[in-house]
Amino acid sequence: MRIRCPYCGARDNGEFSYLGDAAPRRPEGMAAEPAQMFDYVYLRDNPAGAIRELWYHAAGCRSWLVVTRDTRTHAIAGVAAARDVALAREAGR
Amino acid sequence: MPETEVAARPASSAWQPRSPWEGHARPGRHGRAEGAPGLILQPRGRSGLALLIAAPGRDTELGNRLAAHLGWSLPEPGRTRIAGERGLIWAAPGQWLALAEAPEDLRELDTLLDGVAAVTDQSDGRAVVRVSGGRAREALAKGVTVDLHPRAFGPGRTAVTGIAHIGAQLWQRDAEPTYDIAVARSFAGSFWDWLTAASAEFGYVVEPGPRA
Ligand SMILES: [Zn+2]
Numbered sequence: 001m002r003i004r005c006p007y008c009g010a011r012d013n014g015e016f017s018y019l020g021d022a023a024p025r026r027p028e029g030m031a032a033e034p035a036q037m038f039d040y041v042y043l044r045d046n047p048a049g050a051i052r053e054l055w056y057h058a059a060g061c062r063s064w065l066v067v068t069r070d071t072r073t074h075a076i077a078g079v080a081a082a083r084d085v086a087l088a089r090e091a092g093r
Numbered sequence: 094m095p096e097t098e099v100a101a102r103p104a105s106s107a108w109q110p111r112s113p114w115e116g117h118a119r120p121g122r123h124g125r126a127e128g129a130p131g132l133i134l135q136p137r138g139r140s141g142l143a144l145l146i147a148a149p150g151r152d153t154e155l156g157n158r159l160a161a162h163l164g165w166s167l168p169e170p171g172r173t174r175i176a177g178e179r180g181l182i183w184a185a186p187g188q189w190l191a192l193a194e195a196p197e198d199l200r201e202l203d204t205l206l207d208g209v210a211a212v213t214d215q216s217d218g219r220a221v222v223r224v225s226g227g228r229a230r231e232a233l234a235k236g237v238t239v240d241l242h243p244r245a246f247g248p249g250r251t252a253v254t255g256i257a258h259i260g261a262q263l264w265q266r267d268a269e270p271t272y273d274i275a276v277a278r279s280f281a282g283s284f285w286d287w288l289t290a291a292s293a294e295f296g297y298v299v300e301p302g303p304r305a
Contacts, residue, residue, distance in 0.1 A: 007170045007171070007185070007186055008170070008171065008252065008253065008254075009171065009239075011238065011239070011254070012238040014238075014255075015238070015254065015255060059253075059254060059255040059260060060252075060253050060254060061170075061184075061185040061186060061253055062185050063185065063186055081186070083186070
């Protein structure tokens with residue numbers, strides 16, 4: 001499997017480390033109910049199909065990436081810098 | 094160590110700078126003895142190397158100051174802008190390696206880039222070896238997972254990657270091809286072992302390295 005890093009180009013997946021689902025948002029610290037925090041820390045969907053997940057280009061540019069991957073085929077539909085994704089989300093808020 | 098002991102150390106200290114390649118690189122012809130050597134390996138001396146990390150949102154100002162004072166411009170991701178032994182190498186988003194003949198040449202960057210970028214001297218932190226020759230690409234291909242074929246990579250390009258599980262940054266200088274490869278200094282010995290093992294079947298010449 002290769003991941004096309006937006007900065008470095010296509011690289012072997014051995015250069016990356018995997019974090020997991022990019023969707024969970026950390027709830028507001030003191031305001032969150034324990035159940036919300038439990039959900040954020042432990043509960044994950046396990047879709048058969050497309051998922052957006054965080055990968056870290058550890059052996060390359062040291063950037064966090066959001067990779068859209070099909071869990072059934074490992075086909076990658078898109079890669080974006082996590083920083084850009086976060087900035088776009090902030091801007092759209 | 095207590096300060097008094099430092100102060101008491103004689104000016105003619107026995108401690109001397111030492112090349113990271115010393116004790117590893119033996120000048121001369123090695124590997125396959127027949128025919129022309131496939132590779133030339135040249136341990137680089139103590140050239141100036143510094144990592145520049147732009148403050149958030151200050152990339153443009155960083156580029157402006159480097160252009161105004163040194164005539165340098167920031168290369169795009171995966172690119173270098175080097176003239177001779179001086180210039181800039183992209184290293185990561187918002188990060189560049191500055192290169193110069195000697196560490197002293199980069200000393201002014203600290204004040205020049207004050208408030209715009211963090212400057213970290215890497216002159217003693219990285220070990221650089223210059224690899225060239227007609228079989229250089231074949232030898233490197235044994236450990237470099239980045240495609241170095243001319244259709245995918247060439248002069249003015251750089252890659253931050255791992256070579257034989259050793260973190261490395263390489264950049265291509267010319268189409269001969271000539272590559273400079275930088276690894277963390279403490280990995281110089283391991284990297285040299287890998288590089289020479291990969292080069293042996295082609296025959297290689299080690300050029301005399303600098304003393305320090
Ligand atoms: Zn990358």
